[in-house]
Amino acid sequence: MNRLAWILLLAAGLAAPFAVYPVFMMKLLCFALFALAFNLLLGYTGLLSFGHAAFFGGAAYVTGHLVKHAGLTPELGILSGTLFAAALGWVVGSLAIRRQGIYFAMVTLALAQIVYFLALKLPFTGGEDGLQGIPRGFLFGVIDLQRHYAVAGKSLGLNLYYFVFALFCLGFWIVHRTIHSPFGQVLKAIRENEARALSLGYRVERFKLIAFVISSALAGMAGATKSIVFQLASLTDVSWHTSGEVVLMTLLGGVGTVLGPVAGAFTVVTLQSELSFVGPWITVIIGGIFVVCVLVFRRGFVGELGRILKRAL
Amino acid sequence: MKKLLARTSASLVALAAASAFSAPPKEAVTDGVVKIGVLTDMSGVYSALGGKGTQVAVEMAIKDFGGSVLGKPIQVVGADHQNKADIASAKAREWFDTEKVDMITGLLNTGCALAVQKLGGDKKRVVMVTGAASTDLTNSACTPYSVHYVYDTYALGKVTGQAVVQGGGKNWFFITADYAFGQSLEANTTKFVVKGGGKAVGSVRHPLSTADFSSYLLQAQNSGAQIIGLANAGADTINAIKQAREFGIGQKGQKLVGLLIFDTDIKALGLNVAQGMQFTSGFYWDRDNGTREFSKRFFAIHKAMPTMDQAGAYSATMNYLKAIKAAGTDDPDAVMAKLKSMNIADFFAVNGKIRADGRMVHDMYLMEVKKPAESKGEWDLLKIVKTVPGDEAYQPLSESTCPLVKK
Numbered sequence: 001m002n003r004l005a006w007i008l009l010l011a012a013g014l015a016a017p018f019a020v021y022p023v024f025m026m027k028l029l030c031f032a033l034f035a036l037a038f039n040l041l042l043g044y045t046g047l048l049s050f051g052h053a054a055f056f057g058g059a060a061y062v063t064g065h066l067v068k069h070a071g072l073t074p075e076l077g078i079l080s081g082t083l084f085a086a087a088l089g090w091v092v093g094s095l096a097i098r099r100q101g102i103y104f105a106m107v108t109l110a111l112a113q114i115v116y117f118l119a120l121k122l123p124f125t126g127g128e129d130g131l132q133g134i135p136r137g138f139l140f141g142v143i144d145l146q147r148h149y150a151v152a153g154k155s156l157g158l159n160l161y162y163f164v165f166a167l168f169c170l171g172f173w174i175v176h177r178t179i180h181s182p183f184g185q186v187l188k189a190i191r192e193n194e195a196r197a198l199s200l201g202y203r204v205e206r207f208k209l210i211a212f213v214i215s216s217a218l219a220g221m222a223g224a225t226k227s228i229v230f231q232l233a234s235l236t237d238v239s240w241h242t243s244g245e246v247v248l249m250t251l252l253g254g255v256g257t258v259l260g261p262v263a264g265a266f267t268v269v270t271l272q273s274e275l276s277f278v279g280p281w282i283t284v285i286i287g288g289i290f291v292v293c294v295l296v297f298r299r300g301f302v303g304e305l306g307r308i309l310k311r312a313l
Numbered sequence: 314m315k316k317l318l319a320r321t322s323a324s325l326v327a328l329a330a331a332s333a334f335s336a337p338p339k340e341a342v343t344d345g346v347v348k349i350g351v352l353t354d355m356s357g358v359y360s361a362l363g364g365k366g367t368q369v370a371v372e373m374a375i376k377d378f379g380g381s382v383l384g385k386p387i388q389v390v391g392a393d394h395q396n397k398a399d400i401a402s403a404k405a406r407e408w409f410d411t412e413k414v415d416m417i418t419g420l421l422n423t424g425c426a427l428a429v430q431k432l433g434g435d436k437k438r439v440v441m442v443t444g445a446a447s448t449d450l451t452n453s454a455c456t457p458y459s460v461h462y463v464y465d466t467y468a469l470g471k472v473t474g475q476a477v478v479q480g481g482g483k484n485w486f487f488i489t490a491d492y493a494f495g496q497s498l499e500a501n502t503t504k505f506v507v508k509g510g511g512k513a514v515g516s517v518r519h520p521l522s523t524a525d526f527s528s529y530l531l532q533a534q535n536s537g538a539q540i541i542g543l544a545n546a547g548a549d550t551i552n553a554i555k556q557a558r559e560f561g562i563g564q565k566g567q568k569l570v571g572l573l574i575f576d577t578d579i580k581a582l583g584l585n586v587a588q589g590m591q592f593t594s595g596f597y598w599d600r601d602n603g604t605r606e607f608s609k610r611f612f613a614i615h616k617a618m619p620t621m622d623q624a625g626a627y628s629a630t631m632n633y634l635k636a637i638k639a640a641g642t643d644d645p646d647a648v649m650a651k652l653k654s655m656n657i658a659d660f661f662a663v664n665g666k667i668r669a670d671g672r673m674v675h676d677m678y679l680m681e682v683k684k685p686a687e688s689k690g691e692w693d694l695l696k697i698v699k700t701v702p703g704d705e706a707y708q709p710l711s712e713s714t715c716p717l718v719k720k
Contacts, residue, residue: 021411027403120491120520128492128521129424130398133431155410230406232428234399276392276404 013165018151022161023229024273029168030226031269035249035261036175037218042247043256044179045211046191050105050243051092051112052219055085057238058115059220060227064134065124067228074137074145078167078224085220086213088115093212097205112243119238130234134227139163145228160229167225171218176258178214187211219246248286252293254300259313263302344413347387347643349375349630352401352408352429353419353444355393358522358548362575362620363421363444365391369615370623371418374630382637390414394425396521401425402432409436415643416441416633418462418626422521423447423494430459437645441633443625446546446573447497448708451672455715458645459671460652463625464595466494468677468706469572470501472593476679476699477540477570478509486538487516488529488553490545498544498572514538519545526553530560539567546573551581558586575620579682579694587682593706594680596621596661597695603660618692628661664703670715674703 016025034056041047063081066072072080096107119125126132136145145163148155178184186207189197198204227233236242245268253264268286275282297304306313351371353363368391375387390412394401401420408414409432417433420426421444433440434456441460442450446469450461485506489495495518503513515536517529530553533541541562543550550571557569571578574592598608598618607627611619619627636651637643657665662675679699688694710718 021407023403023406023410126424126493129427132398132402132424132428230399230402231432232399232402234397234424236397236399 010169013169014162017156017158017161022156022158026161026164026229027226028266028269029164030222030229031246031249032262032265033168033171033225034219034222035246035253035265036172037215037222038246039250039255039257039261040175040178040218041211041215042250043260044184044191045187045208046194047097047208047212048101048105048247049096049108049212049215050240050247051108051110051115052216052246053238053240053242054092054112054115055089055216055219056223056226056242056246057119057233057235058088058223059085060223060233060237061119061125061131063224064131064227064233067137068131068134069124073141074139074163074228077137078221078228081224081227082217082221085223086217089213089216089220090209093209093216097208097212109240109243112238112240116235116238116240119235125233128235130232131227132232134231134233136160136228136231164225164229167221171221172262174214174218178211179258183207183210248290250300252290252300254303254306254313257300257302257306257313260300260302264300267301346385346413347382347634347637348408348412348414348416349387349389349633350405350408350412350414350417351389351391351419351626352394352404352417352425353391354396354421355391357396359396359421359444359546361577361581362547363419363622363626366611366615366617366619366623367419367443367626370611370619370627371630373611373614374627374634378631378634382634383641383643387634394420394422396422396425398422398424398428402428405429405432406436409433409438415439415645416630418443418629418633419622420444421622423449423497424492426450427454427493430454430456433458439633439645439648441629443629444622445494447494448501449493449497451668451670451708452714455670455713455717457717458649460629460667460673461671462629462673463621464593464677465672465707466498466501466573467708468595468701469593470498470503471505472677472679472701472706473570473572473591474502474505475509476591478506478511482540482568482570483511484538485511485513485540485542486533486536487513487542487544488526488533489516489518490549491518491520494546495544499542502542502544502572516544519549521549523549524552526556527560529553530557530562534560534562534567541567541569543569543571544573547575547578550574551578554582554586574680575622576618576692576694577620580617580692584683584685584688584694588684590682591698592680593701594621594678594695595675596624597678597680597697598624599693599695600678600697601660607660612692624661628657628659631659632657666703668710668713669718670710670713671717672707672710672713674707676703677701677706 038052059081062084063077066080067077092111096104145160147159148157249264249268250261254260302313351368353367354360355364371389392404416439418441420442423445426442426445430440439458441462443462446466448465448467487499489499517532519529543553571592579587598604608618636648640647640651653667665675667673678697680695681698
């Protein structure tokens with residue numbers, strides 16, 4: 001991608017709250033970041049984690065609890081949530097990377113279900129009700145994230161939006177840097193042929209673990225941000241549905257592409273919101289779309305677009 | 314990339330500076346429309362007792378009111394909260410922010426109701442809960458803009474608990490839905506069981522929308538308690554009662570008591586299964602001429618008699634609109650002041666009054682399911698055993714922990 005395209009995307013992100021309902025836009029960004037984090041693992045390391053909701057939701061609970069009860073400012077809250085997710089990622093990763101393929105996926109799923117159970121049973125999480133009423137608070141103790149501005153007859157929460165957008169850009173930058181660094185090259189080598197990477201002298205397990213920790217930390221950052229946006233951390237965030245959804249987003253958008261997860265997350269979240277009136281049929285519709293996409297665009301939207309344009313997107 | 318970052322931060326700073334000049338908006342008195350949001354369970358375990366029927370009731374209220382108030386049209390929007398607090402709060406936020414929704418009613422699940430009520434408090438919009446039951450809504454979680462309209466776990470626990478204990482059911486075992494509502498219902502019932510000289514010998518918790526109650530029922534059966542209290546609702550209660558019959562519970566001296574039961578549940582169970590069961594309700598369609606008149610009109614549209622949630626949503630909407638008319642504005646503060654000062658008197662509530670903590674106090678009824686022989690029609694399901702005046706049934710205002718109550 002050339003510089004102009006990046007600048008256009010950035011401008012679109014900055015202008016978005018004036019065109020789209022900002023809270024919805026922030027939800028898109030949170031899930032896009034979540035999918036980006038997931039793609040780092042699936043698309044660039046070749047590891048299919050089926051328990052990423054544990055990091056997403058776990059961080060949401062930790063952030064929510066610390067902001068609500070310990071009075072942390074939002075940025076410190078999100079930082080703690082992210083660190084928690086990284087630590088959890090280290091534990092889960094250390095156990096899971098000993099196995100490969102379906103066993104890897106099952107270990108991550110099993111450990112994520114433990115986190116789900118804890119979220120259901122620990123007293124501070126509020127069980128089925130979720131952790132409610134998380135204050136948005138003051139960024140760095142000064143900028144009021146609740147504040148709304150009147151723009152063209154609409155009342156927009158711009159402070160929060162630009163905070164979330166900045167976090168998204170930070171996350172995107174980290175993923176982009178990771179992929180295009182020598183470290184990322186090694187990850188791709190592991191994805192392509194693990195035995196060869198090993199024979200070249202790379203300590204494959206260590207690379208996998210670091211990739212897992214980065215991925216879970218960023219997934220945690222997405223979940224932590226979501227808990228500040230929606231002022232709520234709930235069981236949905238840690239449930240296996242969410243783990244499945246992020247797989248869907250990544251595959252739809254294009255696994256192993258930089259922009260694919262963003263496009264996939266935008267598509268899935270928008271469909272869920274626009275089609276909410278059909279009730280439980282939504283899963284059937286999204287399932288149908290998924291089947292069509294897998295049959296027609298094997299590389300996902302962005303992957304196919306990249307093939308047509310003959311560049312890596 | 315470095316340049317890009319520099320530009321990002323520069324433009325962010327510029328934008329922040331630009332937007333700092335525009336002051337936060339002052340809420341207009343009215344935005345040309347009074348919009349009512351029906352947020353309820355349209356597809357899940359509670360959809361039969363609320364769901365589409367609640368929206369039908371709200372639409373009827375708007376039509377009966379004349380379709381407009383203070384010369385402005387009244388509109389209704391509906392959505393499914395899927396019993397998930399995150400979906401409920403996201404939808405309510407969107408309604409408040411972009412769709413100009415002035416009041417939200419329905420809210421069948423306590424988790425959802427707590428989330429939306431909190432949001433209504435932050436955004437200064439009226440929330441009239443007709444579905445959810447937890448007393449938290451009028452205690453620590455109360456807001457100046459919230460009304461808890463139909464019933465709560467205190468009234469259910471007190472009226473049913475006292476009646477059962479007086480009838481000799483002293484030892485209780487609870488099967489409880491594992492979230493705020495179930496816990497609150499269990500705690501409130503236990504309180505009145507103990508007060509009446511009974512005791513709770515144990516309890517077991519199940520997740521919301523459970524299909525298989527066998528392990529919970531076996532525990533209850535083996536506990537030796539005389540009474541098995543079901544602190545759950547909707548399809549959960551129906552499943553528990555049906556499966557209890559398969560285990561022979563109810564035949565060996567143990568008795569099931571459903572603490573929150575709706576007419577639609579009895580309909581689903583059938584009189585054969587449910588006969589003789591006692592429970593507490595805030596409304597019954599066949600109580601008097603007023604309720605029958607409304608219920609028959611409702612039946613013509615919805616093909617089922619209204620539950621207390623649905624009838625309550627009609628009454629809440631109607632009184633909200635009356636309050637707007639009386640106040641001459643849809644400003645939430647003025648409307649709430651009117652709502653709390655006026656008498657609620659219609660087919661739903663005979664002696665209704667909205668207290669400072671948002672509790673709508675009205676008469677409650679101890680109901681009993683008819684025997685199949687007593688029933689004269691498809692919906693002739695229940696008889697009223699006792700009418701309990703609101704002040705006796707509900708938590709006294711002096712016990713409320715709502716910060717709005719002046720003591």
